[in-house]
Amino acid sequence: MNRKKNLISGLVIVLTLLLGACQSKKDYARTIHDPVLFSKTVKKLNDVVLENNFAPMVASRNYAYATIAAYEIVVAGDPANYQSLYQQIKHMPKMPAPEDTSRIDFPLAAMLAFTKVGNAVTFPEGSLMDYYGQLLNIADSVGMPAEKISGSIAYSDTVVATILGWAKKDNYAETRSATRYTVNEEPGRYVPTPPMYAQAVEPHWMEIRPFVLDSAAVCRAIIPPNFEPNNKNSAFYKAMMEVKLIGDSLTEEQKHIADFWDDNPFKMNVTGHVMFATKKFSPPGHWMNIVGIAAQKAGADFNTTVTGYAKTAIALFDGFISCWEGKYMYNYIRPETVINQLVDPEWRPYIQTPPFPSFPSGHATVSAAAAETMGSVFGENLAFTDTSLLEFGIANREIKSFRDAAAEAAMSRLYGGIHFRFDNDLGSESGKRVGELIVKKLTMKKN
Structure with a gap:
């Protein structure tokens, strides 16, 4: 009888631990994989653009490279349902493939990449890095394993480097020193x-x-x-x-x-x-x-x-x-x-x-x-x-x-x-x- 009781107690403990583990996993996914958190991340870049008076067309460039970086990480995490923009955008380089997907939380990596690219294409320097730290703190506080956080950082950084290298070749820097507009005195101009x-x-x-x-x-x-x-x-x-x-x-x-x-x-x-x-x-x-x-x-x-x-x-x-x-x-x-x-x-x-x-x-x-x-x-x-x-x-x-x-x-x-x-x-x-x-x-x- 005691042996049966001990067996039942052992099963209860095992089930409790398994349920706890599942609940923990579910908890961090519920927070980090919430699309509203990604929207809040975009809003952080929007606020930096607003505060620093970026002209509309320059702002569009800020959003474009940052969102493409995030999207390409989404593709890496779900290749069965999403297709890379590589070879669809003719001049876009191929994104690095993840080495060990088990060590990466792709939604977190996508937000980290968005934030780092957004930070690099705006000013003042470091405007978004406090928020980058907040994302990492959120992931840690809701129970994401440390190896997943570090793996997400490492993979997102490879994508960020590729995106920024590509962005540097779009002629933006060259137009910063181009000639200014000259007023044309013709009627109607x-x-x-x-x-x-x-x-x-x-x-x-x-x-x-x-x-x-x-x-x-x-x-x-x-x-x-x-x-x-x-x-x-x-x-x-x-x-x-x-x-x-x-x-x-x-x-x-x-x-x-x-x-x-x-x-x-x-x-x-x-x-x-x-x-x-x-x-x-x-x-x-x-x-x-x-x-x-x-x-x-x-x-x-x-x-x-x-x-x-x-x-x-x-x-x-x-x-x-x-x-x-x-x-x-x-x-x-x-x-x-x-x-x-x-x-x-x-x-x-x-x-x-x-x-x-x-x-x-x-x-x-x-x-x-x-x-x-x-x-x-x-x-x-x-x-x-x-x-x-x-x-x-x-x-x-x-x-x-x-x-x-x-x-x-x-x-x-x-x-x-x-x-x-x-x-x-x-x-x-x-x-x-x-x-x-x-x-x-x-x-x-x-x-």
């Missing part, structure tokens, strides 16, 4: 706008190496209307007056749309003789935030969430290269400039005109590109509440689909008074082609 009259931003961005586009000109926006401000029957004159008339009679809803999608990373406010800057997400930062919201609404797992971020970041990056090729080729005048010259010298747009040519609209272009890629990952008709601007005191918007969000972002530029309607419409068409090309060319999820 862009000139700096109030209140900063700043130099036009990134006039050589079209020289950056794209990921999927064969060249910056592949999806160029169709030619804008001829500059005919004195011909009341011309497409240009009608578009110019539409900007002024809408700007002079904005509804509260139109103001909300303009404010919500303003996404000006560095707005200069002028009150009398006092000038001060305020910051918001740039357009790519806003769309990165939307990816996290959409992933959670769709109930996406960790790997799908990372895929959504990477695919969208690629679309934003290539979208800006495509758009900037058109901007500096057409070098089109801003509505504010021509309205001040010919209609009302005191007129000002509702939101601040950004410092680069008008056609095509950058926000319209990259938003349309992002909408196509996000739809391919999370579903075209996913409705969600965009809470991105709450931290800046701007109320949420209810969004019916990614394409509706892109269309609203484009229209916001007309309501804001900083773009002609044709800037937005033709920019949206161009961006949609960029997004469609990325969806067609890149196979990320195999099934």
Whole structure:
């Protein structure tokens, strides 16, 4: 009888230990493999980009390399379901293969790689390394074995080194010392706008190496209307007056749309003789935030969430290269400039005109590109509440689909008074082609 009791007690102890071990394993996986933690990790990079005034197109580069690093680690951990971008992005090198997968927690490695790449492509130096340490502390505190943590660090570092070596060859460094924009005095050409009259931003961005586009000109926006401000029957004159008339009679809803999608990373406010800057997400930062919201609404797992971020970041990056090729080729005048010259010298747009040519609209272009890629990952008709601007005191918007969000972002530029309607419409068409090309060319999820 005692022997039977001892046997039962022994079995109970063994089962308890096994259940405890399973529970411990489940506990750390529940925390580290939570896609919300990856979204929080992306938000940390977003905050660094915001605080340090990265221009929108530069921000898109920051997000792109960091998310690709994370995605390639997802592929290494789940090769049956995910496909590397190697040989899909022609110039991308092959990522190092893990030597011992049993020693790697791939979600942790993906977040570590994202953070280290994000840290390397932003400034000031070390901005994200405190958060890198926090990720390691979280993994340790929820019971991840030390050998898995060290193995994850080691593997992520090999991917980081490969990604950063690749990034150095995209012509970004060379464009930092390229010639500045020279104002063209011909009628209809862009000139700096109030209140900063700043130099036009990134006039050589079209020289950056794209990921999927064969060249910056592949999806160029169709030619804008001829500059005919004195011909009341011309497409240009009608578009110019539409900007002024809408700007002079904005509804509260139109103001909300303009404010919500303003996404000006560095707005200069002028009150009398006092000038001060305020910051918001740039357009790519806003769309990165939307990816996290959409992933959670769709109930996406960790790997799908990372895929959504990477695919969208690629679309934003290539979208800006495509758009900037058109901007500096057409070098089109801003509505504010021509309205001040010919209609009302005191007129000002509702939101601040950004410092680069008008056609095509950058926000319209990259938003349309992002909408196509996000739809391919999370579903075209996913409705969600965009809470991105709450931290800046701007109320949420209810969004019916990614394409509706892109269309609203484009229209916001007309309501804001900083773009002609044709800037937005033709920019949206161009961006949609960029997004469609990325969806067609890149196979990320195999099934």
